[in-house]
Amino acid sequence: MTGVVRQISLDEWDRQYESLQRAGARRPGYVGPLGRHVQDGDRGLVRLRFDNSPAALRLWNFLLTEEDRLRQARTEGKKIVGAMKDLGTVPVMAYSLDNVVAFYPDGAWWIPCVMELSAGLLGIADSLGIDESFCPVRAMLGAFVTEAHFPIPDLLSCSVGATCDDFSAIAQRLNGLGYPIFWWEIPHRRSPEPGETAIELPGGFVAPQSQIEFVKSELQRVAAALEELAGQSLDEAKLAVGIERANQVRDCLAELRLLAFTAEVCPIPALEMLIAEMLTIHFCSDQNESLAVLQELLEEVKSRVAAGVGLLGPDAARIFWVNPVADLQVMNLLEECGARICGTEYLFSHALDKIPEDVPPLEALAQTALADPMVGSAADRARRICADIRRFGAEAVLVSRIPGASHCALEGEVIRQVVADELDIAVLEIEVPPLTDSMCPALMTRLQALVETVRERRKK
Amino acid sequence: MGKIVYTCPYVPAEWVAAHGLVPSRVMVRTAGTSPAVGPKEGVCPYVRGFVDEVMSRNDVSGIVMTTVCDQMRRAFDIVVGRSKLPAFLMNVPNTWRSVAAQRLYVDELRRLSRFLVGLGGSAVSNGELAKVMLDYDTARSSLLAKRELMSGRQFAEMVAAFNMDGPGAVSANVAGCSAAPRGVPLAAVGGPMMAEDLDMFDVIEESGGRIVLDATESGERGICQRFDRRSIGDDPVTELAEAYFGGIQDASRRPNSGLYQWLKQHFEERGVRGVVLHRYVWCDMWHAELARLREWTDLPVLDVGVTGDCEADKHRAANQIGAFLEMLQ
Ligand code: SF4
Ligand code: SF4
Numbered sequence: 208m209t210g211v212v213r214q215i216s217l218d219e220w221d222r223q224y225e226s227l228q229r230a231g232a233r234r235p236g237y238v239g240p241l242g243r244h245v246q247d248g249d250r251g252l253v254r255l256r257f258d259n260s261p262a263a264l265r266l267w268n269f270l271l272t273e274e275d276r277l278r279q280a281r282t283e284g285k286k287i288v289g290a291m292k293d294l295g296t297v298p299v300m301a302y303s304l305d306n307v308v309a310f311y312p313d314g315a316w317w318i319p320c321v322m323e324l325s326a327g328l329l330g331i332a333d334s335l336g337i338d339e340s341f342c343p344v345r346a347m348l349g350a351f352v353t354e355a356h357f358p359i360p361d362l363l364s365c366s367v368g369a370t371c372d373d374f375s376a377i378a379q380r381l382n383g384l385g386y387p388i389f390w391w392e393i394p395h396r397r398s399p400e401p402g403e404t405a406i407e408l409p410g411g412f413v414a415p416q417s418q419i420e421f422v423k424s425e426l427q428r429v430a431a432a433l434e435e436l437a438g439q440s441l442d443e444a445k446l447a448v449g450i451e452r453a454n455q456v457r458d459c460l461a462e463l464r465l466l467a468f469t470a471e472v473c474p475i476p477a478l479e480m481l482i483a484e485m486l487t488i489h490f491c492s493d494q495n496e497s498l499a500v501l502q503e504l505l506e507e508v509k510s511r512v513a514a515g516v517g518l519l520g521p522d523a524a525r526i527f528w529v530n531p532v533a534d535l536q537v538m539n540l541l542e543e544c545g546a547r548i549c550g551t552e553y554l555f556s557h558a559l560d561k562i563p564e565d566v567p568p569l570e571a572l573a574q575t576a577l578a579d580p581m582v583g584s585a586a587d588r589a590r591r592i593c594a595d596i597r598r599f600g601a602e603a604v605l606v607s608r609i610p611g612a613s614h615c616a617l618e619g620e621v622i623r624q625v626v627a628d629e630l631d632i633a634v635l636e637i638e639v640p641p642l643t644d645s646m647c648p649a650l651m652t653r654l655q656a657l658v659e660t661v662r663e664r665r666k667k
Numbered sequence: 668m669g670k671i672v673y674t675c676p677y678v679p680a681e682w683v684a685a686h687g688l689v690p691s692r693v694m695v696r697t698a699g700t701s702p703a704v705g706p707k708e709g710v711c712p713y714v715r716g717f718v719d720e721v722m723s724r725n726d727v728s729g730i731v732m733t734t735v736c737d738q739m740r741r742a743f744d745i746v747v748g749r750s751k752l753p754a755f756l757m758n759v760p761n762t763w764r765s766v767a768a769q770r771l772y773v774d775e776l777r778r779l780s781r782f783l784v785g786l787g788g789s790a791v792s793n794g795e796l797a798k799v800m801l802d803y804d805t806a807r808s809s810l811l812a813k814r815e816l817m818s819g820r821q822f823a824e825m826v827a828a829f830n831m832d833g834p835g836a837v838s839a840n841v842a843g844c845s846a847a848p849r850g851v852p853l854a855a856v857g858g859p860m861m862a863e864d865l866d867m868f869d870v871i872e873e874s875g876g877r878i879v880l881d882a883t884e885s886g887e888r889g890i891c892q893r894f895d896r897r898s899i900g901d902d903p904v905t906e907l908a909e910a911y912f913g914g915i916q917d918a919s920r921r922p923n924s925g926l927y928q929w930l931k932q933h934f935e936e937r938g939v940r941g942v943v944l945h946r947y948v949w950c951d952m953w954h955a956e957l958a959r960l961r962e963w964t965d966l967p968v969l970d971v972g973v974t975g976d977c978e979a980d981k982h983r984a985a986n987q988i989g990a991f992l993e994m995l996q
Pocket of ligand 1: 342343344370371372374554581609611612613614
């Protein structure tokens with residue numbers, strides 16, 4: 208375990224890295240000083256504060272070297288799938304094949320933050336008619352045009368239907384620019400009607416069997432496209448093994464989340480937990496290694512919890528965080544204000560839930576896809592948030608609005624209402640653009656007010 | 668008889684009418700102001716207006732909304748949460764090329780049928796459905812046949828009357844049309860228009876233009892394709908689905924290549940010389956099409972972004988349209 212648990216700057220990490228090297232620590236090849244990523248253009252990293260464990264160093268390096276792995280995969284003759292929007296389902300299928308890797312072009316969301324806008328991706332999106340009235344995922348368009356952030360996939364899939372208008376419109380724009388897209392439909396999840404067979408999905412939502420059958424048929428089409436790409440069959444046996452492997456990653460993360468969110472003292476910062484959650488979506492282009500990275504992080508957290516050490520004191524305000532932030536620095540602000548994360552819903556809870564292993568694989572994946580909190584009603588999503596708040600003992604909810612996102616304007620009020628009705632805890636809504644530097648003082652004030660509210664309520 | 672209100676063109680009026688209920692596809696009058704929809708920023712003015720309108724009416728038995736766009740899908744939550752009226756959310760797939768998507772649309776019609784029966788509608792028979800479809804088809808044909816004799820506003824209002832009140836509204840009004848304005852032939856393209864937005868057509872005509880193609884959702888583009896009258900007798904449900912789900916081309920479809928084919932054919936047929944894109948701010952679907960439309964066509968494209976602030980919108984649009992037509996004349 209790391210000695211004193213702290214959040215350190217990038218410079219401090221680089222110095223610490225040298226000491227680790229001198230001490231002869233053996234690390235995977237992709238692990239190096241974080242400073243090298245800044246030289247490669249990830250200038251936004253200098254604004255962040257990082258957990259000081261070697262496990263966190265490995266996590267960050269793993270995240271920041273994904274492009275290298277994708278290019279390496281192409282060199283090795285593997286096929287690359289750009290899965291778009293479904294967040295968590297298509298990659299499980301793709302990694303069931305031994306000559307395919309999958310990633311989410313959606314991840315370009317964070318490039319403007321990590322590169323401090325220097326990559327010019329938002330400017331390219333602007334020039335293509337996709338301006339700041341769209342969600343920051345528009346950076347993806349620029350990433351395709353420049354070809355500088357990921358290799359152009361051999362197959363692009365995109366789920367549409369009950370998805371956000373932002374992504375659907377941007378993907379269509381991409382298609383109009385000449386990138387072929389395999390579209391598949393994810394319907395709005397609805398409640399079963401009288402007489403319909405109701406199925407409980409991973410995570411607790413319920414859907415009628417007929418919708419699961421429909422999604423299964425859509426995933427069959429996806430499977431056929433993957434088979435054609437890979438030149439090999441994607442049969443039930445392969446999918447079952449793929450699901451088992453994905454579940455190992457999800458199980459590991461579930462244990463990590465439970466410990467991180469419920470330990471008396473916060474054992475790991477919010478930012479590293481956000482990155483850890485992101486790994487389960489597509490395994491950062493290496494499924495085995497993503498498991499190893501999470502396992503090391505879990506061991507670190509376990510030992511911290513056992514020793515009763517961590518960040519902040521036991522009185523830190525316990526916050527449930529809704530929606531990912533376009534500027535990662537905001538996760539650091541939370542701790543600076545005396546709060547910690549006790550539960551999250553970053554739009555992809557379905558990618559964290561265990562995929563059922565007791566039903567045929569495509570049916571299991573259909574259930575997983577339909578469990579997406581964003582394909583159902585905002586009230587459903589809010590109720591899941593309430594259930595997780597109870598489970599993790601959060602004392603307030605922070606909804607971070609995503610600028611331009613079609614769902615944010617309408618769902619915030621619904622979430623606030625359901626949380627108020629069910630739990631009577633404070634809800635704060637903030638908006639987080641890709642670069643918040645000039646807004647930091649105002650954001651801090653609002654976060655501090657939330658922390659104060661939590662403390663006041665404790666006195667009652 | 669109970670009135671069923673909706674605004675999405677993919678909801679077939681014939682299906683509602685065949686249940687013995689009154690379909691009423693509303694043309695939203697004005698951008699809503701109700702705080703129920705949350706902050707103004709980020710919400711499509713049309714969605715806001717629709718929510719306000721249906722929640723303030725007391726002559727309605729049920730509301731039907733669809734999943735065609737995310738904002739409407741989410742507005743359904745608000746309607747359900749704030750209104751006691753029975754409401755139904757119909758899954759209309761964005762994809763359309765797979766048999767499964769087409770089947771899903773038909774399954775959703777059947778689910779809608781159960782909702783309508785629950786509101787007191789009668790079970791649908793093929794015979795009744797076929798009869799209603801023929802009535803509607805005839806009315807639509809006579810409306811479209813008179814299009815050339817109408818101004819942009821007259822045509823849009825006639826379509827709105829037909830959508831709201833059914834075939835009777837067409838026969839009563841079509842007879843009076845006789846003189847269409849002259850001017851530079853333009854196409855209006857975009858999502859739905861609110862009644863207050865129709866001023867744009869007047870401004871176009873006053874500035875020397877003429878709408879020869881109303882390709883907005885509340886115009887010709889939002890009208891289903893003509894039925895194959897032979898198929899109506901055999902399998903009216905399939906024919907209905909084909910005419911609506913297969914026949915209405917929209918920006919929201921994935922892919923939306925069908926929209927561009929439809930536009931190409933109509934631009935050529937009508938000799939269109941310029942395009943006015945009417946879109947609401949915060950409508951991602953149509954906003955994203957602006958740049959594509961400009962790349963795709965050689966015709967000049969004018970972007971009219973509507974915020975829902977009627978006076979300011981009108982003023983801005985008048986200036987833009989005046990300059991646009993000056994360039995085209
Ligand atoms: S952040 Fe929201 S609006 Fe943006 S792509 Fe994700 S779901 Fe869509
Ligand atoms: S105008 Fe756009 S956002 Fe508004 S209802 Fe239509 S598709 Fe949805």
